[in-house]
Amino acid sequence: MTALPEFLKGNEALAYGALRAGLTAFYGYPITPSSEIPETLAAKVGRPEFPRFRVFLQAASELEAINLAIGTAATGARTMTATSGPGFSLKQEGISYAAAMELPLLIVNVNRAGPGLGNLGPEQSDYFQATRGGGHGGYRTIVLAPDSVPEMARLPALAFSLAFRYRTPVIVLTDAFLGQLKEDLPVPDVAPEEWDTSWAATGARGPVRHVLSSLHLELADQNRHSRHLAAKYAEIARTEQRSEDVATDDADVVLVAFGICARLARAAVGSMRARGLRVGLLRPITLAPFPRDRIDDLVLSGVRRFLVLELNHGQMVDDVALAAAGRAEVRGLTEVGGLLPTSAAIGAAVEAMAVSPTPLVAAEEVDA
Amino acid sequence: MVATVSDALPRAHVSVDAERCKGCDLCVVVCAPRNLRLRPEFNRAGYHPVEFRYQGDRGECTACGLCYWVCPDFAITSVDRRVP
Amino acid sequence: MSAAVGYATKWGALPTLTGAPTHYCAGCEHGTLTRLLASAIEARQARERAVLVSSVGCSVLAHEYLNVDAVQAPHGRAPAVMAGIKRARPDLLVFGVQGDGDAVSIGLLELVNAANRGEPISIFLVNNAIYGMTGGQMAPTTPAGMVTTTTPNGRDVATTGRPFDATRLLLGLDGPAYLRRVFLPVAPTGSADVFNARGALDGEAAIRHAFEVQERGGFSFVEFVSTCWVNWKVSILESKRYAARVLAPLFPPGLYRDRFGVEAR
Numbered sequence: 001m002t003a004l005p006e007f008l009k010g011n012e013a014l015a016y017g018a019l020r021a022g023l024t025a026f027y028g029y030p031i032t033p034s035s036e037i038p039e040t041l042a043a044k045v046g047r048p049e050f051p052r053f054r055v056f057l058q059a060a061s062e063l064e065a066i067n068l069a070i071g072t073a074a075t076g077a078r079t080m081t082a083t084s085g086p087g088f089s090l091k092q093e094g095i096s097y098a099a100a101m102e103l104p105l106l107i108v109n110v111n112r113a114g115p116g117l118g119n120l121g122p123e124q125s126d127y128f129q130a131t132r133g134g135g136h137g138g139y140r141t142i143v144l145a146p147d148s149v150p151e152m153a154r155l156p157a158l159a160f161s162l163a164f165r166y167r168t169p170v171i172v173l174t175d176a177f178l179g180q181l182k183e184d185l186p187v188p189d190v191a192p193e194e195w196d197t198s199w200a201a202t203g204a205r206g207p208v209r210h211v212l213s214s215l216h217l218e219l220a221d222q223n224r225h226s227r228h229l230a231a232k233y234a235e236i237a238r239t240e241q242r243s244e245d246v247a248t249d250d251a252d253v254v255l256v257a258f259g260i261c262a263r264l265a266r267a268a269v270g271s272m273r274a275r276g277l278r279v280g281l282l283r284p285i286t287l288a289p290f291p292r293d294r295i296d297d298l299v300l301s302g303v304r305r306f307l308v309l310e311l312n313h314g315q316m317v318d319d320v321a322l323a324a325a326g327r328a329e330v331r332g333l334t335e336v337g338g339l340l341p342t343s344a345a346i347g348a349a350v351e352a353m354a355v356s357p358t359p360l361v362a363a364e365e366v367d368a
Numbered sequence: 369m370v371a372t373v374s375d376a377l378p379r380a381h382v383s384v385d386a387e388r389c390k391g392c393d394l395c396v397v398v399c400a401p402r403n404l405r406l407r408p409e410f411n412r413a414g415y416h417p418v419e420f421r422y423q424g425d426r427g428e429c430t431a432c433g434l435c436y437w438v439c440p441d442f443a444i445t446s447v448d449r450r451v452p
Numbered sequence: 453m454s455a456a457v458g459y460a461t462k463w464g465a466l467p468t469l470t471g472a473p474t475h476y477c478a479g480c481e482h483g484t485l486t487r488l489l490a491s492a493i494e495a496r497q498a499r500e501r502a503v504l505v506s507s508v509g510c511s512v513l514a515h516e517y518l519n520v521d522a523v524q525a526p527h528g529r530a531p532a533v534m535a536g537i538k539r540a541r542p543d544l545l546v547f548g549v550q551g552d553g554d555a556v557s558i559g560l561l562e563l564v565n566a567a568n569r570g571e572p573i574s575i576f577l578v579n580n581a582i583y584g585m586t587g588g589q590m591a592p593t594t595p596a597g598m599v600t601t602t603t604p605n606g607r608d609v610a611t612t613g614r615p616f617d618a619t620r621l622l623l624g625l626d627g628p629a630y631l632r633r634v635f636l637p638v639a640p641t642g643s644a645d646v647f648n649a650r651g652a653l654d655g656e657a658a659i660r661h662a663f664e665v666q667e668r669g670g671f672s673f674v675e676f677v678s679t680c681w682v683n684w685k686v687s688i689l690e691s692k693r694y695a696a697r698v699l700a701p702l703f704p705p706g707l708y709r710d711r712f713g714v715e716a717r
Contacts, residue, residue, distance in 0.1 A: 024540060025536070025539060025540055027536070054539075054540075055539045055540060057535075057539065059532070059565075060561055060562075060565035061561055063529060063532070063561070063562070064529070064532045064561065064562055064565060067525065067526065067529035067532035067533050067536065067562065068532045068533070068535055068536035068539070069536060070523075070525070070526075070529075070532075070533050070536060071505075071523065071532065071533040071534060071535060071536020071537040071538075071539075071540070072536040072537065072539065072540040073536075074503075074523040074533070074536070074537055075537055075540045075541045075544075077540040077541075079536070079540070093526050094526060094529070097524075097525075097526045101523070101524070201503050201521040201522060201523050201537070202503070202521065202541060202544060203499075203500045203501040203502060203503065203520075203521055203544060204499060204500060204502070204519065204520050204521045205500060209519065209520060209521050209522075210521050210522075211515045211521070211522045211523075211524075212522070212523045212524065213506070213515060213522070213523075213524035214524055215512055215513070215524055217513075
């Protein structure tokens, strides 16, 4: 393989990461701030350094893109589509079908700001839509959140690995800032993994045929299928939580942040530690399954204060609070509209929390 | 189906799976010699299934197969022609 | 030589049919089309490379009856799913059955763009001029004046548009290589109680040609003018007469494009 360029935008890095992971087909509809992904890939079809990448198609719509990807995924080939919020909404129909038909598929959402057309700044306001199964019918997806350009390049391989292991759509939720951010990119040269695709619809052999359908007209059949999906999601929740800890060992306040906010939080941890405040960072890498076990560990090890930093009106804070289950104080610091919280605002919020009375639950535990 | 039969038997035979038949009449109306008809009895699904009868009142079955081709329920299971 | 006489099967069981009883109403062309598809697949010895895309509507269960690999598409999206399969695996024979609501209303974008790109897939449209599975609502192809559950006074073309001619729409594009329209129902003849079965025979040929066009790299589309007596609220045979009287002039059968000349040979 040829070495990758060494200084790339996040979106470009993600495209290269997908190629490195054995991408066969990309389908997308242009939307800012994700368009560098199709633009990067369009020039790579047929290039000898990426022999598996055979199909690039600019679709006529977001709906067409996700359904082209569904078709390719049904053959067992690796496929991806990329979009931003308005397009992510349109793709929800297809994601629901892909989840129901258990198709491995990678969907990238470079989150922009606001409901409706909003603007082109960064937000994390699609968190709920991504982590709760944004379409109809009660399914879940795996959601990965990179926080650097190198991680934008690394996560597609993990995404495909999880998508094929569990036969489920996987979402990479990133944001306008990370998509456009340029960084050095040391990417290890790894060969694509191989997975079982014996379930794929590629022509029937003798009595064996494969029907990939989301329709289960018999109530008992749908009941069985829904329970099967739920069991799969439970297994994923049990075994696939991923996160990164920064200086949480002795922390009085643990920041919880993903994506671009994790970078802000990482910097804040450094500067506040320098001022003697014991602050740490928990960075979820899987937003779904949410790393609730890690929150639980931190609570059991004595952490009583979590400050959730996110670019929305407060979404991930709910997951932190659910995991803390009343055993710790959970506050949120949010910013919206494409703006980022200032380091002063983060510092003030941490200080306010650090000097606040010890949460009631913790106080009782201390007395006991 | 190969069996020794007499020359007196018809030139062709149409087999019907009465339980698949929904009695839609399509095979009946495309058969000009009227070699098919709906039975007065019901099948298990409650339809009057079609049956093949040897004595057409307008002519004999020629194994043209139109009944087979129009049947939406694959209830005409085979059309056999007398050999030699 | 013995004078023994026996019988030999001229038309019999098709291994490409599963044998499952269909959910289609009695006399429905969806069932007829299913057998034609099975026959054409066998004629091309294509079962091992065939992938069916079933759409939403009465065609949604086609994979229960056709004994081939299959993928079910969201409502209207079948052409995109077909194209996604075909682009990943050009060696496969990819085809789909769509209804008029699926292909011409909710999925028109997918149909038109797949056609315009000349995707080498085969789409079989069952145009019965009404929404069957949802219970008889107006379709884009509903004739003027037809009473449906959402046009209780008959379709008013002044407010709901004229019946949508998908084949002629696609004819306006350069992409499709093969466009044919077949009148599939049994059709009335000069004799009051005799109908002809030409549609089924034409239909099987059209499917074989469509597959050949696909395997020569072209987009093929066959529209099957069909009936829906249950939702038209007439008898089975009256639905065939109505189709011949009203739908056939509205959607004239014929070969609209044959770029590779597959029918000439």
